Amino acid sequence: MTNRLTDLRLFKSILAGFLSFTVVLLILFNVNAIISPTGSYPISLKTIQSVSSTISTTVELPLATERCRQLPGADDVLVIVKTGATALRERLPVHFQTTLQCIQHYVVFSDMEEEFEGHYIHDVLSGVSAEMKKSAPEFKFYRDLHENRDRVTEFMGENAAVQRKAWNLDKWKFLPVVERALQAKPDAKWFMFIEADTFLVWSNLLKWLAKLDWREPYFLGQPVTMAGQLFAYGGSGWLLSRPAIQQMTHHMASQNRDYEYFTNKTSFGDLILGYVLEQAGLGLTDSWPLIQRETPSTMEYTQDIWCYPVVTFHHIDALDIKSIWDLEQEWIADVQAPLLHFDIFNQLIYPLLATKIDDWDNFSNGEEKALAPNEGFEDCKLHCEEDVQCMQFRFTPKKCTMSHSITLGWKADHSINSISGWMMERITQVKARVRCEEEKWI
Template identity: 85%
Template sequence: MTIRLTEHRLFKSILTGFLSFTLALLILFYVNAIISSSGSYPTSLRTILSLSSTSSTIVELPSASERCRQLLGADDILVIVKTGATALRERLPVHFQTTLQCTQHYVVYSDMEEEFEGHHIHDVLSGVSAEMKKSAPEFKFYRDLHENRDRVTEFMREDASVQRKAWRLDKWKFLPIVERALQAKPNAKWFMFIEADTFLVWSNLLKWLSQLDSGKAYFLGLPVTMEGQLFAYGGAGWLLSQPAIQRMTHHMASQDDDYEHFTNKTSFGDLVLGYVLEQAGLRLTGVWPLIQRETPSTMEYTKDLWCYPVVTFHHIDSPDIKSIWDLEQEWLADTQATLLHFDIFNHLVYPRLATKIDDWDNFSHGEEVVLTSDEGFEDCKLLCEKDVLCMQFRFTPKKCTMSHAVTLGWKADPSINSISGWMMERITQIKASVRCEGEKWISID
């Protein structure tokens, strides 16, 4: 009997130990799963099992798109995407997969009405007067486009000048897009205008606008002056508050014909927009580097830039859009911190720098030194080393160009024999010394 009781206790002890071991493994597995995620989650919901001795609870964490849709202020903003039928097939899909998942209200305007990947695309030029459509040379392409609407992709391949014609037609979209935007969401507090190759850091836009008074008439963007006219560079993105868009549309309502003729004799649509807004009593407020025209690869990174939040990039392709959006979602999942230019540099640019990259142009544009035919890349590097502020250099036959800023750049034509180099030790030291005490937003009176 004693032997049987001992065996029974031994069995219970083994069973208890096995259950405790299994429970420990389960806890270790889920803790490891949480830690290894580094604060980011996949696009589908992750379920986490809450272990206790009495019950199990399923906790669902939001997906990336759900997190960014829950941000405060989203209902107050209309995002307007300006594109064209010859560009949207290549450029729009990545926006539908990234930022436009976050925005509660957006509309896409083009030069042809159509359905694309389940989204309605509006023809913003449909309201241009019949007289102007007949007389303005750019509308010859508009008519050709509509006549070939069932074979747009093929139509694009047939004529190498199609994109140039599409660009010329684009100037006609800037004024009607403002009127149509107000009609699309009359109660919006803010109207954010971007192009199909503009990336919008949605979470930063919301944080920025929460600090501004939407009851004031604001026209915000990247200032450019051409032909004596100040205007916002279109591709960088530009913003109108509710009072500003109301004032502009009221002003335009009495002068439609005049502004159509003004557009007809002007080459740039964003210049036309700047002129009309100025006539309506609205002057542009520059907000660089929140809104700017570069990509992470072409940006000049200096100490003056690090701590500013980034709201837009321009001329950006799909892979880069996806990379920045993924980084933004990691930020939201982790601490909901503001994504700074330093963060973009630290995660997307710095890892790609090197002491030497062949067939590469890093856009060094500072001091230029003429070299002899016997001098090469290493001699150029020595010149950069002697200048304590030099961060990078570029060697081409018989020339060395140095720069105090850091830029990644892009691949160069091999025939140019361009070799780029970065002073990695200096750049690493500067990167380690960056301390952003709060975010440097643009103050607007």
Template identity: 35%
Template sequence: MFNRSLNQRSILTILFVFSLIVFLASLRSFQLQALHQQSSQTTLPTSPPLDEFGPPGEDNCKAPSTTVDTIVIVKTGANEIYEKLPTLLLTALRDYDPANLLIFSDLGQQLGPYTIHDALDNVTHSVKSQNPEFGYYRTLQEYQENGQDASRLRESFHDAAWNLDKYKFLHMVEKTWKMRPNRKWYIFIEADTYLVQSNLRLWLARLDSSRPHYLGAPTSLNGEAFPHGGSGFILSGKALSMFADGNEGIAAEYDDAMQYEKFGDYMLMKALKAQGVKFRSSWPLLQAEKPSTLPFGPGPDTGVRHWCQPVVTMHHISPDEASQIWAFEQTVQDSSKPILMKDFYEQMIASEIRAERDDWYNLSDDLMYRARGMDGDRQKSGDDMSAIEKEAHLSFEHCRRVCEEHNRCFQFAYTDQSCGFSYSYRLGSKYEGDPSEPSFKSGWILEKIARDNGANTCSSPRWPGSTV
């Protein structure tokens, strides 16, 4: 069995190295294509060939990565590890020494030079043995022992993997301190989270790691805010030490309670709060959107214009999107200045926005106009509609006409007697809904978007709060 496992690991290692070579070649092809497309919009500096950057982790990276005082921790799962993690390691984390990376999963294994740590091996025995959620965990161990491919479990055990994921949070955080204690910063992300290294480095330079920082993009449960795990969260060395230093086994103290909670990131907030570490929002630097879904411009009534802020994390990034973002980063010549949302829009999104697109949904739902008898959220009351607004649901052209006249509407989406407006501009994606259902058609008011772009320049980046 040992020889069989060894042979399997050797094969996987060879495949991973081969994947690196193929992926780097595809990145180079994409980068040249992206630069050619962008040249018709604006003049960009010529990006050096990928060869000049060398293998991942070398010191000849174009922009310096964060220091040894910063540890990046990636949470993933065995049934998706080969789909998502290699892309992350080749793009956003390309310049990181493996010693400054920790990767946690629901199965311990090796991926080339990277050790994948089991985040769940210290979960209380009674919880593991009595809770059916850990049946999937035992199945993973059996698959590994028998040399089977755990990725085959993804479809049939999708819900089981998701339910098990919540137990990783606290144990991952405690293990991180034990394995890499006394660092200044700990950056926790997931395998489909993109980390903009240059912006992270500039942001951390503004913060004091001796203070108990616990930063992230807020969501809420039971009236309490906590950082959304997929958007990434950051703990200063002081904050993590308050939780884990001298508190060996603290994660296991929450295992029983975790059985009755839905979100591990929520329980982590509760556990940190009990140790005196309070969460603070750092949205929109850390966030769940990505370039194609970011709401650029004014947006709804939050008082936040998405334009001059740097971006540190983005979530639900596909391998192709990660490649595009990485290629764009290589065109940025001055790493002393942050990459702003405005830059992502101008270099990655603007050329894709056009007057209209069939079978496309651009996420327009800030205000809705539906046919009489169709109820739904954000519906404008019929009593408050003008005569032309009452016809917005009739067709794509009617929807466009009302959007053009509405002073806040930048784009719209139409489907089957439903017209949606957006107070920002977003790209969205091709509609891939049920083929038997009506599709979406999306439109943008290009003149309004151009005026908004011209009226809003960025004299300086908008970091959250002041230097602390």
């Protein structure tokens, strides 16, 4: 686990959120249905007064399939989507047309109350104290949003300053989103928190939760440590059982003011949440690689993860979501076993690997070999062939980098002259030897 949390992997994960071209841009999908989504939030949530407003609708959410809507355990789970007004217009529509069609109970929390394409969006920051809204610098952006709610699209686009302001404000959502989730569905046994660029494999989540005792105070996620504080990486998603969320909210009841001051001086919302849960006596259960922060194209595929089911991916764009969701629906209909990391690799990644792809970075980050000016891609390939465990390599002028794991990666700038290659015969042999007689759970 430790080597998965290196600075290099964290850098790649963060960088992924700012790149628009990923593996699925190489695949042609019929995405007409996700361009103009319709539907509404579930009736079961819109009637809850604590998270409702005057906005309402009577349009029912269209069913994806009877199978995905009626999976065992679905009624016991509330899915919470945390987003922001400047991001949801780009990121939410595909969720409404895919995963959220299958989920009976969900709620969307943002930094502004609104109705978006027939779906109700809650302002999760409405309960922050007036004092903090006035004094904390992040709330200037919040006020700008609300004063210009009819011009939100002008806050979007490629304006890095606006994106940074939205990200800074986001840290204030982590604590109230937990409190509001319990209010939204107090009888839920499980509360699954995701962000708008997180993909949730709903069928696998339900299979996993069926193996756990919801009466225990569970806090589940992918561990990260920063400044000595252990917490669950927010973009990967995190899970709380009802006793855990009750324990946290009870602890916070008398200390909300103190935790507002703590939030004001702390930069990362998921770190803030981890600290508060720790203070409430709740430890984090390591749930990697079920819950993890990569995309299919940035995963390091090794024998360590083949037989683990996938519950979340992070930094997912609309085409990624559509491709994985389509695969999940096939699995629900025909296979019924959990969708494993091996299945994702076999169906979506392996067909795109090749002996050579120009202008490509496959994230080879193992042994490096210095090359002479007259040496090129074929010389790099020979170095990889000499190492029987080498699965892929990357050539750049004067350097050859190899890796024992398998990663697809993404397109590189032409000026870098980056060429990636995979040892296809070795990878095919490894793939043929994989046997997942029993899936692995946490």
